[in-house]
Amino acid sequence: MKIYLISALRLSLVMLVVVALYLIFVFAGSKILPTQGNAEIINYKGQKFYANIGQDFKSIKYFHGRPSAVDYNAAGSAGSNKGPSNEEYLQTVQKRIDTLKMQNPEMNTAKVPVELVTASGSGLDPDISEQGALYQAKRIAKERNISLEKIENLINNQTEKPLLGLFGPSKINVLKLNIALDQTK
Structure with missing residues (x-):
């Protein structure tokens, strides 16, 4: 012992x-x-935003980020815990796809980027892929009366490349992208 x-x-x-x-x-x-x-804090137009937490952009003049299972509430970070065989989850995703295609009619035949219709595990992911931003580019250009080329250049400039080109995919912080969009003349 x-x-x-x-x-x-x-x-x-x-x-x-x-x-x-x-x-x-x-x-x-x-x-x-x-x-x-x-946390990365951004002060913009007299308001404080956390760049590390997903924000809800409802206006069609802005890029939209990932859906949130917790309505972007950082105090209650969580996923939906519903798998791909859950009927309710499949209906929610289909509704999101339909809404996205309605908001972006010129992209109706294009493949919908998965992050635009599925919530992340935390429900607070602040980033989308370059494809997710490009999917929304035509709508933004039309709504803001800005050339598509200018919007695509903005997306390219806001894209964060992976460390050493190896670790993870390229990503775009939606908050920073929308602030840069507001500052575009």
């Missing part, structure tokens, strides 16, 4: 050191990031 107790204490001490080193490494690593591990 005494041998097991000593072994358990040794293992506990080793794990305490390992976990402490891991926490120190993560904390120190976050401090070298541009935001130093804090």
